Amino acid sequence: MTRKHNNKGRSTSEGRYFQMYEWFMKSAAWQYATVYEKALYIEIKRRYNGKNNGDISMSHREAQELLQCSNRPISTAFTGLQEKGLIKATVKGAFDWKVSRTGSGNGRATRWELTELPRDVPVKVLSGGSKEFMSWQPPTEKTAVRLEHTNGTPTAHHFENKVRLERTINAGAYAYGTP
Template structure:
């Protein structure tokens, strides 16, 4: 069978972030403010299909990416963790060479790269019980 000529020169489609409809219909997402939503989209943008649980994003890089002050973004991470959208798999620390290492994050809507199943904790979050 011969190669299809129309696919020979294609470079592929650009990357995109997909927010599933079932995720957007949850109460946790519907009541989320714009800042944490922007941070979640940035975390999901850094997900390449195989690195869930090892998504590196420091507070400084996150603040720069979503155009807020680095002191503001810490609350956004906490809110996403409390609502069950993300979880920290490895905390920020100093490496052996003395350089800082950013925290590693996992998106709770999909399984991690080491085989841990998605827990979908955000589905059970309600505003009444978590205020």
């Protein structure tokens, strides 16, 4: 029979889980995040092991493979997560960083911090995460389409345009001699 718990009473199964709090998912930053941003955030959070916040490694190429998409949505997702305050880059990655053939040395990927959680690296912070995403507000955008031009019920604006169009057609018809 296999043991389900170790000497300290902790589970020895291979399954891990992570929490997504309700208050976090109700935040404006999470609600306005795109599908790619949400998927990327979940993949970054999967790499959090309870003691590496601030040193979570995720490169653009790794994210492309995990999300099975091209580079453009990945770049946009990383930018969007940072602008919303959900993640922060602690160590910027670069393509020209040298890694020895044995794999030792600094990696190339950027190191990330999840702002909802307390920072662990380089110094553990016990006070909790910075939660910068809680102060993020959605941008106030002007709609590109005028409300009168929706597919809803016709408004006075629709009728005015229809009358103008009919006058133009009638004027053209009279110009060619057909009443």
